[in-house]
Amino acid sequence: MTEREALEWNMLLKRRMELYSGGDTSAPIETVERVLASAKYCVEGYKRSLADKQTLLASEQSVSEMFDAGLRLQKQYVEEAKGLLDEVRATMLPIELIAYNDTVYHGIPPFFNGYDVYFAAHMIPGSIDYPLAADVTGLAGVEFIREYLKRLLWENKFCSAFAPHRIERLLQAYGGGWQELLQNIMEPVLANAIGCRLLDIDPLALVLDEEEVSAAENRLVLLPAFRACAVAVTAAQSVARSVGMEGREELGYIRLAAEKLMSRIGLQRVFIVC
Amino acid sequence: MNELERQNSLLRREERGGLAKCNEYTKRYGLKLSEKDIEELCEHRQATLRQTGRMEWGGGVMQKLIYAFCDSPYIQADDYVQTLEDLEETFYYFKNEALDEISDDELIEYMKRIFDGAGQGSVEYLAQTGLERLTRSVRFGTPLGEENEGGDGDTEEDYD
Numbered sequence: 001m002t003e004r005e006a007l008e009w010n011m012l013l014k015r016r017m018e019l020y021s022g023g024d025t026s027a028p029i030e031t032v033e034r035v036l037a038s039a040k041y042c043v044e045g046y047k048r049s050l051a052d053k054q055t056l057l058a059s060e061q062s063v064s065e066m067f068d069a070g071l072r073l074q075k076q077y078v079e080e081a082k083g084l085l086d087e088v089r090a091t092m093l094p095i096e097l098i099a100y101n102d103t104v105y106h107g108i109p110p111f112f113n114g115y116d117v118y119f120a121a122h123m124i125p126g127s128i129d130y131p132l133a134a135d136v137t138g139l140a141g142v143e144f145i146r147e148y149l150k151r152l153l154w155e156n157k158f159c160s161a162f163a164p165h166r167i168e169r170l171l172q173a174y175g176g177g178w179q180e181l182l183q184n185i186m187e188p189v190l191a192n193a194i195g196c197r198l199l200d201i202d203p204l205a206l207v208l209d210e211e212e213v214s215a216a217e218n219r220l221v222l223l224p225a226f227r228a229c230a231v232a233v234t235a236a237q238s239v240a241r242s243v244g245m246e247g248r249e250e251l252g253y254i255r256l257a258a259e260k261l262m263s264r265i266g267l268q269r270v271f272i273v274c
Numbered sequence: 275m276n277e278l279e280r281q282n283s284l285l286r287r288e289e290r291g292g293l294a295k296c297n298e299y300t301k302r303y304g305l306k307l308s309e310k311d312i313e314e315l316c317e318h319r320q321a322t323l324r325q326t327g328r329m330e331w332g333g334g335v336m337q338k339l340i341y342a343f344c345d346s347p348y349i350q351a352d353d354y355v356q357t358l359e360d361l362e363e364t365f366y367y368f369k370n371e372a373l374d375e376i377s378d379d380e381l382i383e384y385m386k387r388i389f390d391g392a393g394q395g396s397v398e399y400l401a402q403t404g405l406e407r408l409t410r411s412v413r414f415g416t417p418l419g420e421e422n423e424g425g426d427g428d429t430e431e432d433y434d
Binding site: 013014017018021022023024025026027028029030031032 | 323327328329330331332333334335338366369370374377378379
């Protein structure tokens with residue numbers, strides 16, 4: 001950090017702390033650290049939002065200007081995340097998985113009541129238990145929630161093409177108490193859809209017997225890992241397109257989820273007999 | 275040096291200038307801080323902030339304490355610096371004890387009233403009686419009447 005940047009951060013921290021404390025002159029170090037982390041999160045978020053060609057433009061802006069722009073951006077993300085939660089709720093699968101329903105109806109809503117975009121923008125109040133097929137990494141605050149909800153919406157969209165009773169049959173393969181497991185819904189659906197596609201079976205059926213599971217696995221384990229992954233991703237994206245997913249981002253997410261599945265091939269059973 | 279320490283070091287530069295400026299106002303009360311005094315107060319401030327786990331910005335609370343207490347009949351030129359240091363320590367200690375629920379100005383105003391009243395210039399009395407009452411009141415949300423400000427059953431009148 002240059003001396004100029006350090007001075008600008010100093011001015012920004014002072015300004016933020018004065019606002020936070022309502023005119024007081026000191027605060028516990030943990031509070032100052034939190035407010036500073038929040039400001040850094042806003043500035044970093046703003047920088048990330050810029051396309052590469054605009055990075056030069058950002059470098060010419062003062063820390064304070066970048067913070068103000070970053071704060072505006074985070075506020076916009078909050079509104080976007082609220083809209084995404086509404087969409088997720090409107091597309092919920094009729095599956096009685098407790099973590100899935102609790103996270104959407106009881107875990108995420110408190111985020112919007114407890115989130116402090118001004119002084120704790122990097123924090124994530126609320127309770128998110130439901131695991132995604134591909135976890136959100138490297139993000140915090142509302143950026144995390146927004147990305148989580150985007151991915152969940154894509155998962156709902158993908159899974160809604162399959163009959164709920166067929167999805168439940170897959171989940172039942174995890175055992176009697178599957179409703180209480182911290183288990184992602186799309187993961188087994190995607191796995192068996194890939195397996196079906198590889199064997200030229202209708203992917204919407206999701207049904208694979210023991211022999212078919214072995215056949216699908218053999219198609220992949222006999223290939224070099226990178227090739228197996230490419231084959232699985234192609235199959236996954238082909239299924240996704242067939243159920244109406246055409247966007248670059250949503251297909252990118254299907255790729256990510258398929259790659260994660262393929263990282264387990266040969267180590268664990270990926271396809272499910274049902 | 276981590277980022278917070280760097281910020282802290284930059285903030286310290288501002289403090290020296292601010293304290294020197296206070297002399298213009300306090301000289302009418304016969305109180306003046308020398309360069310050495312200012313240096314000592316800055317050192318003390320850092321130690322106190324470390325001990326109490328706090329960080330200051332701007333001119334810090336010392337300037338507010340100086341402006342608030344310089345007209346006290348109990349502050350003399352020969353113990354001016356020591357009294358300021360004691361007041362600052364007490365201020366931070368009770369700011370933490372009150373969970374930052376009381377503003378700087380409210381706390382200083384309260385301290386001044388006890389210091390000039392029942393405390394008769396004793397910072398020890400201020401800390402052990404009036405401020406204990408104040409922080410308990412803030413923490414538990416109980417009302418603090420004028421009659422309680424002197425400490426355990428004492429009133430300012432008892433000391434008059």
